[in-house]
Amino acid sequence: MAFGGALCSKEGRRIEEIKNVHEEKFVERFANYFYNIGGKHEIRPKRDTSLKHPVWNPIVNAGMSRKRRREEDNNCIVTAPAVSLPIQMSICKPAPFSDEPDAILERERCDYTSRISYKVAKSGRVRRPIRVYADGIYDLFHQGHARQLMQAKNLFPNVYLIVGVCSDALTHSKKGRTVMTDAERYEAVRHCRYVDEVVRDAPWELDDEFITRHKIDFVAHDEIPYMTEDGTDLYAWLKAKGMFVATERTEGVSTSDIVARIVRDYDIYVRRNLARGYSAKDLNVSFLNEKKFRLQNKMDELKDKGKRVMENIGEKRVDMIQKWEEKSRDFIDAFLLLFGRDGRLSHIWNEGKGRLMQALSPPASPGRDGSPTSSNSNDADEVASPPPCKAGRYDFSPRSSAKTKFSNSSSPQDFSDDDDDEEEHQSK
Structure with missing residues (x-):
């Protein structure tokens, strides 16, 4: 540059x-x-x-x-011819109702003395806006409704779109219960960008008085015939006068389809609203169903927490594996130190086994003086404990009793069986 x-x-x-x-x-x-x-x-x-x-x-x-x-x-100066572009006005307020001053002023300004044909309206040679009327219930206002109003707005070059919305009483008597109230449906329609005026409590069947009062040039609706109680089409007389213009329906979306989705996923929506703070009374849910839905919510929360934990583990699995290897090595070393062949338990078992064997098996009797083993086993005799004293043989004769007295009065040295035998031999 x-x-x-x-x-x-x-x-x-x-x-x-x-x-x-x-x-x-x-x-x-x-x-x-x-x-x-x-x-x-x-x-x-x-x-x-x-x-x-x-x-x-x-x-x-x-x-x-x-x-x-x-x-x-x-100098590379190119002068382009002036092009008149349409002014795009920003929509900063909702469409007025038919009984408000803005709508009344626009209606009084309209010259409704001459009849405008479809061909003339399509040519764009009309000096005033073409007043097009579209009516409906517009419950759960969705893109199908908006697309139908867009088609009605673009039927002619200059269109003033009037939309009639039926009340709750009339709709419940003719078609059934609605999800939204009539006040909510009025507000939903008047905030659509294609709407210029909203008629509250619109009639189910149109007549000449309503058409003249609102100065309607054409009525826009889909081509599906809406039958009255007599079996005639509601818009038949408008079609005969050339005041009916057909619009296309949007396939795949309708208020009935949306209600069917809600009924199909009833449990999901009830659980969601319970989690958001709605009571069982607000949702018309029984006590047992409320407890069941709350238990399902808790289970879903636990599943989500477990899923998040597994994701975190997947992110940190390398660190966890390394830490596990280190801990496993320490565990194996401690196990071998305690239960190995040269471990602490083996030493404790060997020591206990030796003490138990020593307590259960008594030592051998000491040898006599002058025996060949006595001189060689002095050290062993010092270490070994003395043999237990043997009880003498008791004789119930007077001689044995005297001998017993002598033994009791004498020194505490014990006498063996061999000594007793020698004494008996000498006495004989």
Whole structure:
């Protein structure tokens, strides 16, 4: 951009220099011309006379028109013809009701004396807006309703769209219960961008009095016939007069379809509203169903928490695996230290086993003096505990009783069976 701007400025300076040279030559030639045609002009313009003088303006403008066009071409100035674009007005307020001042003023301004045919309205040669009327219930206002009103708004080049909405009492008696109240449906329709006026408590069947009062030129509705109690089409007389214009229905969406979706997913919507704070009484739900739905909500919350935990584990699985390997090594080392072949439990078992065997098996009896083993086993005798004392043989004869007394009065040294045998042999 800077390079292009430099070129344009340089070219402009060059053109300005050429222009000044041509201006000087033009002034000189023009002055000589007027001087030579009979001296009509007493004052001859000087060589350096500027072309900005008012005397030269008409001639200079005529002579420099070609130069100006060339200069504009050189400066890349393109003058485009003016195009009249439609003014896009922003919609800053809802459509008025039929009994409000804005709607009344527009209705009084309309000249309804002459009848407008469909062909004339389509040509766009009508000086006033074409007043088109569309009626309906418009419960759960959706894109199908908006598309139908858009078609009615674009039937002719200049359309003033009037929309009639039936009341709750009339709708419940003719068609059935609605989800939204009539006040809610009025507000939904009047905030649609294609609507210019809303008629509250619109009639189910149109008549000439209603058409004339609202100065309606055409009625827009789909081609499906709406039968009355007599079996005739509601819009038959309008079609005969040429005042009916058909619109297309939007397939795949309707108020009945939306209600069917709500009924199909009833449990989901009830659980959602219970979670949002609605009571069972507000939702017309029994006590047992309320507890069931709340339990399902808790289960879903637990599932979501478990899912989030698993996702977090998946993100941190590498760190967890490393930590698990470290902990497993420590666990294995501690297990081997406790339960291994040379572990603490093995030492404790061996020590306990040795003490138990020593307590259960008594040591051998000590050898006699002078025996070959007595001299060799002195150290063993010192370590081994003395043998238990053997009870003497009791004899119930007087001799044995005396001997018993002697043993009791004597030293506490025990006598063996061999000594008793020797004493008996000597007495014999």
